[in-house]
Amino acid sequence: xxxxxxxxxxxxxxxxxxxxxxxxxxxxxxxxxxxxxxxxxxxxxxxxxxxxxxxxxxxxxxxxxxxxxxxxxxxxxxxxxxxxxxxxxxxxxxxxxxxxxxxxxxxxxxxxxxxxxxxxxxxxxxxxxxxxxxxxxxxxxxxxxxxxxxxxxxxxxxxxxxxxxxxxxxxxxxxxxxxxxxxxxxxxxxxxxxxxxxxxxxxxxxx
Amino acid sequence: xxxxxxxxxxxxxxxxxxxxxxxxxxxxxxxxxxxxxxxxxxxxxxxxxxxxxxxxxxxxxxxxxxxxxxxxxxxxxxxxxxxxxxxxxxxxxxxxxxxxxxxxxxxxxxxxxxxxxxxxxxxxxxxxxxxxxxxxxxxxxxxxxxxxxxxxxxxxxxxxxxxxxxxxxxxxxxxxxxxxxxxxxxxxxxxxxxxxxxxxxxxxxxx
DNA sequence: ACCTGAACACCGTTCAAGT
DNA sequence: ACCTGAACACCGTTCAAGT
Numbered sequence: 001x002x003x004x005x006x007x008x009x010x011x012x013x014x015x016x017x018x019x020x021x022x023x024x025x026x027x028x029x030x031x032x033x034x035x036x037x038x039x040x041x042x043x044x045x046x047x048x049x050x051x052x053x054x055x056x057x058x059x060x061x062x063x064x065x066x067x068x069x070x071x072x073x074x075x076x077x078x079x080x081x082x083x084x085x086x087x088x089x090x091x092x093x094x095x096x097x098x099x100x101x102x103x104x105x106x107x108x109x110x111x112x113x114x115x116x117x118x119x120x121x122x123x124x125x126x127x128x129x130x131x132x133x134x135x136x137x138x139x140x141x142x143x144x145x146x147x148x149x150x151x152x153x154x155x156x157x158x159x160x161x162x163x164x165x166x167x168x169x170x171x172x173x174x175x176x177x178x179x180x181x182x183x184x185x186x187x188x189x190x191x192x193x194x195x196x197x198x199x200x201x202x203x204x205x206x207x
Numbered sequence: 208x209x210x211x212x213x214x215x216x217x218x219x220x221x222x223x224x225x226x227x228x229x230x231x232x233x234x235x236x237x238x239x240x241x242x243x244x245x246x247x248x249x250x251x252x253x254x255x256x257x258x259x260x261x262x263x264x265x266x267x268x269x270x271x272x273x274x275x276x277x278x279x280x281x282x283x284x285x286x287x288x289x290x291x292x293x294x295x296x297x298x299x300x301x302x303x304x305x306x307x308x309x310x311x312x313x314x315x316x317x318x319x320x321x322x323x324x325x326x327x328x329x330x331x332x333x334x335x336x337x338x339x340x341x342x343x344x345x346x347x348x349x350x351x352x353x354x355x356x357x358x359x360x361x362x363x364x365x366x367x368x369x370x371x372x373x374x375x376x377x378x379x380x381x382x383x384x385x386x387x388x389x390x391x392x393x394x395x396x397x398x399x400x401x402x403x404x405x406x407x408x409x410x411x412x413x414x
Numbered sequence: 415a416c417c418t419g420a421a422c423a424c425c426g427t428t429c430a431a432g433t
Numbered sequence: 434a435c436c437t438g439a440a441c442a443c444c445g446t447t448c449a450a451g452t
Contacts, residue, residue: 018443018444018445019444019445019446020443020444020445028417028418029417029418029419030418030419030445030446031417031418031419031446031447031448032416032417032418034445034446034447035415035416035417036416039445039446040444040445040446041445091345091348092348092349093349094348094349094350096345096348123380123384123385123388126380126385127385127388127389129345130341130342130345130346130385130386130389131338131341131389133341133345134337134338134340134341134342134344134345135337135341137341137344137345138298138303138336138337138340138341138344139337141298141299141301141303142299142300142301143301173330173333177330178330178333178334178337179337181330181334181393182334182337182338182389182390182392182393183389185389185392185393185395185396186388186389186392188392188396189392189395225424225425225426226425226426226427227424227425227426235436235437236436236437236438237426237427237437237438238427238428238429238436238437238438239435239436239437241426241427241428242434242435242436243435246426246427247425247426247427248426
């Protein structure tokens, strides 16, 4: 059970953060937290800012643009998944763009390396942002309520002719592939996605 | 200003729904709404169910699997965007899977038509679900707080050699393309994505 | 500068009591 | 069966008052 506001949001989400509960722990008065941080909204805003600031940078790994873009997408996914509640808080407060900034830098470089220029490169980077952030937001969904319709539907599409599809949702899903497959397809559609980079173009960690 | 609970959530989100406010409008007592719908949580649950039920079916248009899958993705995006708050409510309550059910049926058919079978088809359909739902959740972000870092960053990646990329976020973004581009790339990676379907396979609205 | 208690205006929910 | 008022346990916030 965390005592700090950050730990509270991290573990149980913004809904668990109350000014009164916060003050009750160290035994201070409710109103003092107001004096210090300026109220609940301001505190959540500060936590969102802290999350953005603490996200860190990215060092793409791999030789092709596809590998390198995927490594960034995976790293960002992992960091956001580690803190789903703060990540959603950042998103709700309109700070996603700034949170994505470190990743955007390296992705823009990869887009250039893959042959994209100008508005096309910008759109590619935006598409990756939507991919990763959307993926994390979707995955944050709480365990779906068990409902008979879930099983029935897969079977209905093709009862006998594809048994593997019919029982598809039975075994666990590799959610990381649900991000890497589309992002990979996105990169592979680029002009020079598969050419190896001979360490040119000034890549920092391209090895 | 909507008087109904559904209209309230549709326009201003779940946060705007209070049992007291709801009872105050027709002049009844606060406790009567409790008797009728069983409390605030139950009411939100019923609204989520209603949203799922009212989503409707899908008729893919176009000749190739790519066109047909994209038409479904666009249609689902449009319906969810029309009701961002109810859509988020559905997601928060773990009903996304059931909400996606009508789309899943037709997408599974398209996956089959494009040459996918079994677990691969199921993963394709799941990927499209993540795409569309994630896209809508990301786009629901409130207008980002204007911050100087936003402009600076694009320029920093390559100041002089790509002016179009540097000023990229200046003009408005076509967000629909941020969905259709990745989904299109995803479909085009399939075995028979570009072959026309000669109305075989029992498609209902294939022409 | 820092913290306090009292007070205000909200919540959701329960429950015994009415008709 | 349907609705009520009173009451309880929570909220966030303000503000004058203390030290």
